[in-house]
Amino acid sequence: MLDGEAVLAKARELGALDAVIIPTSSIVVAHWVRLKCQYGCPDYGKWKTCPPYSPDPDTTSKVLAEYEKALLMKSTSHTEATNLAVSMMFWLYSQGIFKAFPMGSGRCYLCEECDPLNCRHPDKAYPSMEACGIDVVSTVKNAGWDNGPLEGGKYPHFCMVLLW
Numbered sequence: 301m302l303d304g305e306a307v308l309a310k311a312r313e314l315g316a317l318d319a320v321i322i323p324t325s326s327i328v329v330a331h332w333v334r335l336k337c338q339y340g341c342p343d344y345g346k347w348k349t350c351p352p353y354s355p356d357p358d359t360t361s362k363v364l365a366e367y368e369k370a371l372l373m374k375s376t377s378h379t380e381a382t383n384l385a386v387s388m389m390f391w392l393y394s395q396g397i398f399k400a401f402p403m404g405s406g407r408c409y410l411c412e413e414c415d416p417l418n419c420r421h422p423d424k425a426y427p428s429m430e431a432c433g434i435d436v437v438s439t440v441k442n443a444g445w446d447n448g449p450l451e452g453g454k455y456p457h458f459c460m461v462l463l464w
């Protein structure tokens with residue numbers, strides 16, 4: 301079994317500003333998160349990685365019940381965060397962690413316009429934590445982090461990989 305320290309070291313090597321392994325029981329899933337996507341977000345229905353295409357909160361809760369641990373990571377942008385989670389997933393798979401599943405941040409930024417039913421990059425397009433109904437702020441707080449600005453004033457973006 302891969303050691304947790306090796307996972308954290310790889311996350312930092314791939315560019316994570318910070319990384320921690322958390323119990324999946326500390327991940328908060330809520331139906332109101334889905335409502336925030338459906339009402340008030342211009343991306344709803346436009347991207348394969350967003351609702352209504354992404355897993356709904358009930359599905360996410362069932363999936364989380366199949367894992368004990370997740371890797372939570374801090375990054376500098378939506379794109380960096382999603383790339384980081386996907387890169388970690390490929391590395392974990394190469395290390396025998398075949399269940400690893402990444403969740404990024406924000407919508408997919410790989411194409412100017414999305415074709416949700418005919419994705420051009422299915423190997424890289426993964427849903428964000430929030431698109432799966434995860435309350436990111438509460439989950440980050442449960443990990444002992446805050447979501448305040450980084451040095452320089454930019455706000456952090458968070459991503460996750462379900463591990464085992």
Ligand code: SF4
Nearest residue numbers: 408411414419420425
């Ligand atoms: S890769 Fe392109 S087609 Fe696929 S989800 Fe992202 S934006 Fe949509």
